[in-house]
Amino acid sequence: MSNILISTLTTCPYCGVGCGISASAPDQAVTVQGDSTHPANYGRLCVKGSALAQTLSAEGRLLKPQVNGNDCDWPTAISAVAEGLQQTIVQHGPGAVAMYLSGQLLTEDYYVANKLMKGFIGSPHVDTNSRLCMASTVAGHKRAFGADVVPGCYDDIEQARLFVLVGANMAWNHPVLFGRIQAVLQAHPEAKLVVIDPRRSASCEAAQLHLKLRPGSDVLLFTGLLSFLAEQGKLDYRFINMHTDGFAEALASAQLQAATVQQVAAGCDMPLEDVLLFYRWFADQPLSLTLFSQGVNQAVDGTDKVNAIINCHLASGRIGKPGCGPFSLTGQPNAMGGREVGGLANQLAAHIDYSDKAQQALVGEFWKAPNLVTQPGFKAVELFDAIERGEIKAVWIMATNPVVSMPQADKVKAALAKCPLVIVSDIYQHTDTLELATIKLPALGWSEKDGTVTNSERRISRQRALCAPFGQAKADWQIICDVAKALGFNQGFNFDSAAQIFAEHAALSGFGNAGERAFDISGLQHLTTEQYQKLAPIQWPVTSTHPNGTARLFADGQFFTANGRAQFIAVQQGTFKPVMPDAPLRLNSGRLRDQWHTMTRTGEVASLMQHTPEPFVTLHPSDAALYGITTGELVKLANNNGAMLVRAQISDKQRPKELFIPMHWSAQFASQARADVLFAADTDPISGQPALKLSQVALTRFAPKWQAFLFTKTLLTPGQLQRFSQHYLARVPLTGCQSYRLALSTAPDSDKHVLQLLQLTPTLYCREQSSSAEFTYRAAAIADNQLQWLLLAGPALPDIDMTWINQQFSVPLSKQTRQYLLSGQAGQGIASDNSALICSCFNVRSKAICEAIQNGADSTAQLGKQLQCGTNCGSCLPELSALLAQQLNKTLSDVNG
Numbered sequence: 001m002s003n004i005l006i007s008t009l010t011t012c013p014y015c016g017v018g019c020g021i022s023a024s025a026p027d028q029a030v031t032v033q034g035d036s037t038h039p040a041n042y043g044r045l046c047v048k049g050s051a052l053a054q055t056l057s058a059e060g061r062l063l064k065p066q067v068n069g070n071d072c073d074w075p076t077a078i079s080a081v082a083e084g085l086q087q088t089i090v091q092h093g094p095g096a097v098a099m100y101l102s103g104q105l106l107t108e109d110y111y112v113a114n115k116l117m118k119g120f121i122g123s124p125h126v127d128t129n130s131r132l133c134m135a136s137t138v139a140g141h142k143r144a145f146g147a148d149v150v151p152g153c154y155d156d157i158e159q160a161r162l163f164v165l166v167g168a169n170m171a172w173n174h175p176v177l178f179g180r181i182q183a184v185l186q187a188h189p190e191a192k193l194v195v196i197d198p199r200r201s202a203s204c205e206a207a208q209l210h211l212k213l214r215p216g217s218d219v220l221l222f223t224g225l226l227s228f229l230a231e232q233g234k235l236d237y238r239f240i241n242m243h244t245d246g247f248a249e250a251l252a253s254a255q256l257q258a259a260t261v262q263q264v265a266a267g268c269d270m271p272l273e274d275v276l277l278f279y280r281w282f283a284d285q286p287l288s289l290t291l292f293s294q295g296v297n298q299a300v301d302g303t304d305k306v307n308a309i310i311n312c313h314l315a316s317g318r319i320g321k322p323g324c325g326p327f328s329l330t331g332q333p334n335a336m337g338g339r340e341v342g343g344l345a346n347q348l349a350a351h352i353d354y355s356d357k358a359q360q361a362l363v364g365e366f367w368k369a370p371n372l373v374t375q376p377g378f379k380a381v382e383l384f385d386a387i388e389r390g391e392i393k394a395v396w397i398m399a400t401n402p403v404v405s406m407p408q409a410d411k412v413k414a415a416l417a418k419c420p421l422v423i424v425s426d427i428y429q430h431t432d433t434l435e436l437a438t439i440k441l442p443a444l445g446w447s448e449k450d451g452t453v454t455n456s457e458r459r460i461s462r463q464r465a466l467c468a469p470f471g472q473a474k475a476d477w478q479i480i481c482d483v484a485k486a487l488g489f490n491q492g493f494n495f496d497s498a499a500q501i502f503a504e505h506a507a508l509s510g511f512g513n514a515g516e517r518a519f520d521i522s523g524l525q526h527l528t529t530e531q532y533q534k535l536a537p538i539q540w541p542v543t544s545t546h547p548n549g550t551a552r553l554f555a556d557g558q559f560f561t562a563n564g565r566a567q568f569i570a571v572q573q574g575t576f577k578p579v580m581p582d583a584p585l586r587l588n589s590g591r592l593r594d595q596w597h598t599m600t601r602t603g604e605v606a607s608l609m610q611h612t613p614e615p616f617v618t619l620h621p622s623d624a625a626l627y628g629i630t631t632g633e634l635v636k637l638a639n640n641n642g643a644m645l646v647r648a649q650i651s652d653k654q655r656p657k658e659l660f661i662p663m664h665w666s667a668q669f670a671s672q673a674r675a676d677v678l679f680a681a682d683t684d685p686i687s688g689q690p691a692l693k694l695s696q697v698a699l700t701r702f703a704p705k706w707q708a709f710l711f712t713k714t715l716l717t718p719g720q721l722q723r724f725s726q727h728y729l730a731r732v733p734l735t736g737c738q739s740y741r742l743a744l745s746t747a748p749d750s751d752k753h754v755l756q757l758l759q760l761t762p763t764l765y766c767r768e769q770s771s772s773a774e775f776t777y778r779a780a781a782i783a784d785n786q787l788q789w790l791l792l793a794g795p796a797l798p799d800i801d802m803t804w805i806n807q808q809f810s811v812p813l814s815k816q817t818r819q820y821l822l823s824g825q826a827g828q829g830i831a832s833d834n835s836a837l838i839c840s841c842f843n844v845r846s847k848a849i850c851e852a853i854q855n856g857a858d859s860t861a862q863l864g865k866q867l868q869c870g871t872n873c874g875s876c877l878p879e880l881s882a883l884l885a886q887q888l889n890k891t892l893s894d895v896n897g
Contacts, residue, residue, distance in 0.1 A: 009035050010464040011453055012049040013104065013446035014596050016330025017041065017176050018455025019049055020537065023447075023466050030056055030466075038537055040154065040455055046175045046873040047594055047608065047840045054605045056447050056467060062429040063471025066440040074472065074482075080439055081396075082486035084421045088394040089121065094371065096393040098125035098383055101343050102400035103133075103332025106451030106463060108501040109476035110334070111341040112493060113398065114349060115367060116480055118342065120489045122371030124378075125392065127345040128338050129400045131380040133331035135687035136297040138339060140306025141328075143569050143686075144314070145554070146561030147518035148339055148351060152289070152325040153457045153539065153551045157181055159323025160289035161191045162281055166218060166309065167295015167693075168329055171202040172593040174293075175875040177329070182206055182874070192285075194278055196221065197295060198588060199618075199660055200653035205878035209277060212655060214269040215586060215694055219301055219573040222308035223254035224264030225279055229315055230255075234283040236317030243557035243565055250311050250568035257573055267573075286316070287323040294331060294590070298692040301574030302684045308571045315568075320554035327456075334453040337460075340519055341505060345377035346688075350509045351519040362512040367492060379688035381407065381681045388415035396423040398476055399443065403432035404598040404666045407679040407690040410642045425476055428600050430718070432667045432674070442473040449475065451498040454540070458550075460521070461537040477501060499532035510543070518560045523547050579657075583639045583696040585623070586658045589675050590693075593875050594840050595664040603669050606735045610837040613732040614741060615646040615673035618660040619699070624650045627699055634702040634728055634743055637661070639695065642677025645702060645728050659697065671721070671729040704728065704743035706775060708793030709800055709824070710758065711737045713786075713809055720759050736809035737787075739802065747775045747795070754779075760789060778822040785812045792824045800824030804832040838883070839869035839876040846883060853887040860884065 012019040020038020024031055030053040036043035065077030072080075088096050099117050101110060110128075117126045138148045145151070157163075157180045170178035185191050185206065195207040196218070204210040213221060229235055230251055240247050258264045261279065265272040282288055290313065296305045310326050318324035330336055342349035352359040354376050364372040378386050384406060386392045395416070406412045416422050416436040424437035427445040434440060447466045454460050477498060484493040495501050503525050510522020523542040527535065539549040559566045579586070594608040602608045617637060619629070629635060629648050637644045637659070646661065654660060665673035682691045715738055721729065728743035748754045754777050755761065762779045776794035780787065787808050792798045804826035808817060816827065826832045835847035844867045857863050860880045864871040870880050 008464050008466050009038075009462075010466065011333065011461045012045065012052070013333050013463070014046070014048050015174055016332055016335060016456040017174055018333060018453060018457075018459060018461055019045055019176055020461065021045070021049065021052070023053070038461070040457070040459060040461070040537065041176045044176045044179060044873065047875055048596055048602055050841050050872060051602075051605050051608055052446075054607065055445075055601050058470045060428055060430070060604060061445070061470045061473070062426055062434070062440060062442040063473065065442060065472065068438060074474070077439060077441060078479075078482045078486050081423055081441075081483050084423070084439070085121070085394055085483070086487060088421060092393050094122040095125065096391065097121060097123045098378065098387070098392045098395045099127075100380070100383060100395060100397045100400065100402060101126065101128040101338060102398055103128065103130050103335035103338055104399040105334060105338065105476055106449055106453060106498070107334060107337035107341060107505065108451040108498040109398070109480070110338045110343050111501055111505045112477045112480045112484070112495070114342045115492065116484045116489070118348060118373045119363070119367045119369030120371055120484065120492060121487070122373055124345065124373040124375055125383060125386075126343065126377060127380045127383055128343045129380070129402070129405060130332065130335040130338055131344065131689060132405060132692065133294055133297060134328070134335045134339070135344065135379075135689040136299070136302030136684050137306050137328040138344070139303040139684075139687040140310060143303070143307055144310045144567050145518075145559050146567075149518045149553055149560070150328055150456060150458055151319055151553045152327055154180070155551065156289055156323050156325065156327070158184060159287060160184065161188060161287040161323070162285040162289070163191070163193045164196065164282070164288065164290040165194065165203055165207075166196045166290060166292040167297075168291055168293035169197065169201040169203050169590065170291065170329070171206065171878055172875055173591050174329055175873045178203065179874045182877075192281055194281065198655055198658060202593070202875070202878035205881050209274065209281075211268075211270055211274055211278060214267070215588060215658065216299060216301075216574055216576060217268040218296060218299075218305045219308045219571055220258055220264055220267045221275070222305075222312055223571060223573070224258035224261060224275070225282060225312050226251060226254040226308075226315055227258050228261060228279040229283055229312065232283050235315050239317035239557070240315060243559070244314055244568055245563070245565045246568035246570070247315065249570045251315075253570035253572070254311075282312070286318060288313075288316075288318055289324055289327055291327045291329055293329040295693060297689055299574065299694065300682050300684055300691045301572065302689050302691075303686040304569070304571035304574070307569035311568050311571070314566055319566075320552060320557065322552070330456040333455070336456070336458065337452065337454040340454060340509075345379050345383070348373075350505075350511075351517050359512070363508070366508050366511045369492075379683075381683050381688065381690055384412045384415050385681075387419050393419070394421035394423070395419060396425070397433060398425040401431050401433045401598040401600065401666065403436065404674050405663075405676060407676050407681040407692060408641050409674050409676040411681075425479060427473065430668055431598070431600055441479055442471060443479065444469055444473050444475050448473065451477070452502060452535075457539060459537050459539045460535075462533075462535050464533075497529065499527070499529045502532060503527060516560065518553070577696070580696050583698045584657070585697055585699055587637070587678060587695040587697045588658065588660045588693050589663045589679070590660065592662045592664060595662070597664065598666045599664045599669055600666070603664070603666075604733055606733045607840050607843065609732050611840055612662070614730045615644070615662060615665040615670050616649045617644075617646050617699075618649045618651050618654045620654045620656040620658070621650055621652055622656050623699075624648070627701065629701060634704060636700045636702045637678060637697045638700070639678055639697045641680055642674075643672065644675065644678060645672040659699070663692070665730075667721075669731045671724050671727060673730070702728070702743075702745075704745055706744040706747035706793060706795060707797045708742040708791060709797065710740040710742060710789065710791050711805055711809070712740070712789040713737055716740065723757060734802070734806040736806045739806075741797070742793075748777070749775065751777055751779070754791070754793070758791070760791070780821055782813060787813055787821070790821065792822070798824055801826050801832050801834045803834045804830065838879050839867075841872040841876075842868040844869040849880065849883050850887055853884060858884070858888070
């Protein structure tokens, strides 16, 4: 890694917290740690951010452009893209061309992409995967505030005394911010945490109250809260009368839907006393911060959910003040930056909508745009429907994986397969979407990028390059500008650096902006290149009157609506679909602690794959008993949209008749585990955001006749993996090898059949045939005294020591090792800890933790002192607490027994 620069401050590429990173390379060994000066994290990083140095490798990267499956140089690739787009435009018009972008792009990349399409090519069809996570919040904010703005800032966490988490498992998904909440709870005994979630998530372990509501009933809960505040005399009528409109209508609607707390409790399927307790806490505590994420947004009534929350804060005057307000937790590192430049199909640029013709004209004038669009384009679901219909003939996809992440993902895959021109810019050579590309363009990864991102609190931070580009990879903005110039648009795309693009973006934000547009960073438009390089994190608006940025908005009671008053919205609870007899179980999806999106980056990091190595479904014990399912069994989930094959997890943290699956697995890591194939493309009618939190499925047992662990020194080829596309396969990278878990519905009939199936050739093997119905087979290949692969198979997955096996791929094989190899177990006297990984940051397993507890550690602080677990990101603290309770209860039981 000699191309790593020394001591660089940059920004984490994962969630919307926007943590600062300090990266250095002493002796060329890259180290990544939190930037103690960055106000988003003050030096803390989550487990994913802490492992970023392990992603700095050329292995698996897309290193050269490809056209029609053939490697080529950049001039050839740029010409192919430009000619393909031009031909499509000539034959079918500019509306036949589309872009699908990503919150992984930097603001500068987003800016030129949007400018090219909406100002020069003349197509409005530019949307982004932010549509899948933030669109309902955008729509809700615009309805209430007149602009897409988050009112508060992270510092409000330290000021708040009541935290309400809605549809947000912060302990796992935003652990750095959750750590700040936990610090407040510890320092202030009167502070309280309420978690509103159908599942008992990791965040609930720190909560004083968990509201395990019926999925989708959030609007009812918050309309009930508004009614309760009115009934209890807890409304701020001064604020309502001076600074808002629409209150009477919103309250009347709330009282009609939620006249009594009893009605709310029944509709949300929760104990009356729990609902009352939450309402009383909120009514009595003015320092209330409501933090929400995808559990709110990803619904057919997601926008109304957002406004139901905002209504309660407006009615109690809890906005624009320290320690209170509604706070949207962004999913991606630059979802907000993408919206700033108009990355959504219903925006133009600089927060200018298509509804205002005068503002539109400003964009056209500023860009000197020859083909400025004047109508919104297709939103994400509509976009892929248009591709399926053949209306979109050419699509350029950047830094995202819609074949995994979009609802009805199989339909999206089929649509792209028949699209005449699919251009994909990515950093990896294998993703589900890239496999369908006509033209593949190698882009820079996070470690090579240079530009800006905007986090959940409107804070712009610099992302600075740590490495020289891998292979022939280029910046996305540079690729877009090269294509623009090849299309003949030289004038608007002669940028030599990200700094120049940022300056233009900042200038546009202030162009013709007399304060009516919230987004304004015109105070940064004259930065020199050197000043841009040194730009410190800053919150917008940044103007001549606010040169140091703005932490909170609306302190003066002035909003960005036409009359300057906030708007209450009369919201409606979404209609619950009746349970379908052929799909009787309700399905929810979400994120895991150690994984990110479709795993293209995190899935290749061995340490991040150990906590949850396989795709799974969680079901309640009563449902497990009903279906005759035990923990670890394979089960099939299916409906009219698709099917999944996953392991069963049984937990009373799940509501009966409801299931949970993680959203992350792709074809690179499992054969049948793309979660979004099971979700219909139902969308919120206002935001266009799909409902990725609620589906209905049938569940059946899958009883394989033959299962196996396969360990290989190198990756299996796509051809080898394809042989398991109709069976079960899950890949789990380890530090010394790749591991695969396999299951077949029919057992092989011979060792020859096994080797043909896997395309393996052993040099050492041992086979056991127990009966004609049960074929047990164990084999290994060794070359130059190094283990090449190991296969352990039979009618059930064998009991093995995975930690020990992994170690054997990194050392010469001794005679003693060979004796034990085919058993899959370390011999007697060989120390090996194969227990569950709890702390990924410091590789601490449950065995060591339990031993420490047995030896006297009686708190998470003591465990952290002895083992380091829980001392970095804190996302393992809920599991540490659970192990403490389990072991201490066991000790007490033993004493009493």
